[in-house]
Amino acid sequence: MLKYALIPLLPFTGFLIAGLFGKYLKEKAAFVAIAGVVGAFVLSVSVFLDVLGGKIIDENLYSWISIGSFSVNVGFQIDQLTSVMLLVVTTLSSLIHVYSVGYMHGDKGYARFFAYLELFTFFMLVLVMANNFLLMFVGWEGVGLCSYLLIGFWYEKKSAADAGVKAFVVNRVGDFGFILGMLLIFVTFGTLDFTDVFKAVATPAANHTYLLFGAEVGVVTLIALLLFVGATGKSAQLPLYVWLPDAMEGPTPVSALIHAATMVTAGVFMVARCAPIFSLSPTAMNVVAVTGGLTAIFAATIGLVQNDIKRVIAYSTISQLGYMFLGLGVGAFSAGIFHLTTHAFFKGLLFLAAGSVIHALSGEQDMRKMGALRPKIKITFWVFYLGSFALAGIFPLAGFFSKDEILWSAYSSSELGRVLWVLGITGAFLTAFYSFRLINLTFRGKSRIDPEVAHHVHESPKVMTIPLIILAFFSVTIGWIGMPGALIPHSNLFGDFLAPVFPAAEHAAEGTHGLERWLMIFSVFVALAGIRLAYSLYVKHTAWPERIAKGFRGAYNLLLNKYRVDEIYNYIFVDGLVHRVARLLYTVGDVKIVDGAVNGIAKLIGKTSDRGRRVQSGYVQQYAFTMGLGLALLAGLYYILK
């Protein structure tokens, strides 16, 4: 048990040391942090080998909350799914820690940065290791906190601080669903433990239905949908994706670790963890799949026209997360997790490589002020190139295998799946296009770099390039652990490894391998077409993009302004509900009406007693007259009543 507890506790210790003594440690804080996270990595490898050897763990550390019939423990569950996540998280986190040593060098918040990064790793590990919903929620909100702290890391910049708050609050909206989901789970099944809940969904308790807005909804569907609301927040899906692009205000290693490779995939992980619940509700599954499919293409279209190098990758992340949900929604849980894994490597790589570009250009992020960087920063270029191929889904790089497994699963699942396949394949074209638009604008063509900046262009130090090279290696190879059976029979090691965790998917008949192969070739062809188009527009005929933008001004501006969703949300929620309505309700409702009533009563009493006071005039004659009148009245009453 100690070994398991140490996995999150090592980074936590690193956090405490770097956080409390950062002032004295200065840049040495990085060593403490790296020691913590690498320790967690080593233990994760050992745990993975244990799981590979068949050792599944579900143990409680101590009773956390216990009131009446409600009881939750702090405990860990380590199964195949968790062990995969542990490896992904600790590998990426270790590499990005090392990279940050170079990237953050000289920043005045150096120790604080590493402390937050450690705290994040701690919470992320708690999230994936928890054996019940509530502890998972601790990690879930904890990573959200770190995301908030790291987005607003340069808190003196207003846009950064704003983006942090936005991220946290939007995530809270999702968490609203998560919390309600947990409440409903407890009320229905009497427990929040994964194992017990997943057993209980097969019992009659799960057949309960609720009447919601006139429709009969099964409790399992309701639970699944509520949990999924939480997932859309954390994993930036429609309609709660708006925080992720703004999150790019954070330092680039943060974008790589938190806003690409790990935290944002927590929603995907959670849905996969809850596969026994989701798979019982076709409605919920369809909602997941459709949300994923729509998000995939929606975000990709925005990514087509953005000029900020990090924002392009951010929209790409939203889009790729959509693919993962698409996979989960059509029942291909292991495909979704597979894409999560490959994506973690190549998207982490792309962000870090983008960071290397920004580093080289003294902080410039606008691609309109880049170009022709290829000969100057060769390593960065090559890893970026490989990462983009992986993202575009070119055979035999990582993205190809995972994306194609999802697309094929969608295609072979149902009618709806085929519609989603169309969305997915269109998205694949867009993905290839925007990836290579980015490459071409940044590394090829003519230099549009500010001459001041151009002097200082330099390749990043080894401490940054070595993690890049390692990630590039994985971006090429990691997909090979999940080859489709259609290419080489029985070679989907990844899927086989995870199979015990997920409900058995209905596998397409063996005879369809031919079709699957054709679809694969088709998707590679589509990706190549996207790459070719990007080459035409941004290397050969560089005047065309502007002409196209002019020709379709309306559509172009709509995309450039991200469908104006931010503006609409701002108008309704921030300006409207938070500022105007709250202000009005306060000044009129609380001050005038509620408090006005209180003060009004006080005034009324004051006025009446003021009148009453006049009776006591101080004139003896008046008092004598009143007394006489009273006596007469009493005497009169006495005689009448006698």
Add this chain to the structure above:
Amino acid sequence: MFDFIIRHLLSFLIFVPVAGAAALLLVRDARAARSIALLVSLVELGLCVPLLANFDTATATMQFVEGLDNNLPWIKAWDIYYKLGVDGISVLFVALTALLTTISIMVSWKAVTERVREFMAAMLFLEAGMIGVFTALDLFLFYIFWEAMLIPMYLLIGVWGGPNRIYAAIKFFLYTLVGSVLMLVAILAVYFAAGKTFDVLALMQYKYSYTFQLYAFAAFFAAFAVKVPMFPFHTWLPDAHVEAPTAGSIILAGILIKMGAYGFIRFSLPFFPDAAMSWTPAIMVLSVIAIIYGAYMAFAQTDFKKLIAYSSVSHMGFVTLGIFALNSQGLEGGILQMLNHGVSTGALFLAVGIIYERTHTRMIADYGGIAARVPVYATFLMIITLSSIGLPGTNGFIGEFAILLGAFQHSAPYAVIASIGIVLGAGYMLWLYQRIAFGTITNPHNEHLADMNVREVAAALPLVALVFIVGLYPNAAFSFMHASVSNLIQHVNAKAQVAPAVAQIITRALGN
């Protein structure tokens, strides 16, 4: 000697501060007055150690009792006795009172420079009154403590408060007094109805007629609802907080407003279970309104203290929601949330006080960017902010989640609406934090802010520790409550008949 103290621990807890206040009359020097007050409050805190250590968590009966067998008559002709005792519902509040009083005295060290002796005496009297409220087992004695507590608080606001202190002090005093007077009438009614006794334990066993319960519950409700404060009786709170000195705000938010909710649990529920059930829907609705409305009002505030005051309205809405869910998760969650709110809102007002002492402004707009100047302070404020928004791992989460669990089992829609309050809470608190700590310094006065000193860190540290201890190991607090709370629930359910809701009674009356 030690044995004697243990046997009369509650009396010591009440009278040590009184003796301390008397001792203050003998000194002239402000520094001596501060030291004596701090010493007394520390002794008081020390007395809480045997209180908690010797408390038997397995039983629901009253412990550390004094005078339960009527051997300590006070006004014998009216059957008024001196009776004290604590159970799992009240014991932790005694400890919290002692802790927050100590912290309040520490934070007033430099902030109060005039009439220091009188200030400290008021603090100690207040402490005695508050502990009396939590330990009295004679209803009349309780009422005396309940009203006695008002006077030092009235003075704290009225003498050492801000510019508009007279208005706020009078409003606070009269508003709560009006409610309390109605309670006094009900106390007398209960006394006569139950055959002339003020014994709280005996009154709990007595079965009152349903109509009697309805009116008596309403009269108690008047006192408690104002104190909590529940919507729409909350408007005295922002005024009182804004004008009160830091110590006053800490005690007001930390302990005083808890007494309303405590009164519901200690008296309203066990005395009048049928009426409680009838009134429950109305109270649940008011609670939910308080949660949303308080949070929403917090968005509109420009004053640091007012914002926290409105957030208190929201948080106390959770407390009453939990209590009237009338199941173990709701009630224990409600009690824990009262303690949590004492810790985190006490700490928030401490934070306001620390910065106010340096800048003499409570306007949020006068801050901004101070994180770079005062990192320790910024960290403290961040931790407390997180506790206040109920981040898992902190105390706030445990309380809120338990309450939501309880409310959801009682009736799901209340829990659903209350959960919106959690979203809003994150919004206004983080926005507040951003406006205080993030950005660049716009107010030149903040350029040379000094960070927290050792005294201030020492005052803040116990609260920060409690945030995490309760967050990570809440069973330490819950274990005190289990026996008493389940006993209470059994008692209420056994005594209560199937009672119609007040709304139904009204419609029926109108129908006739």
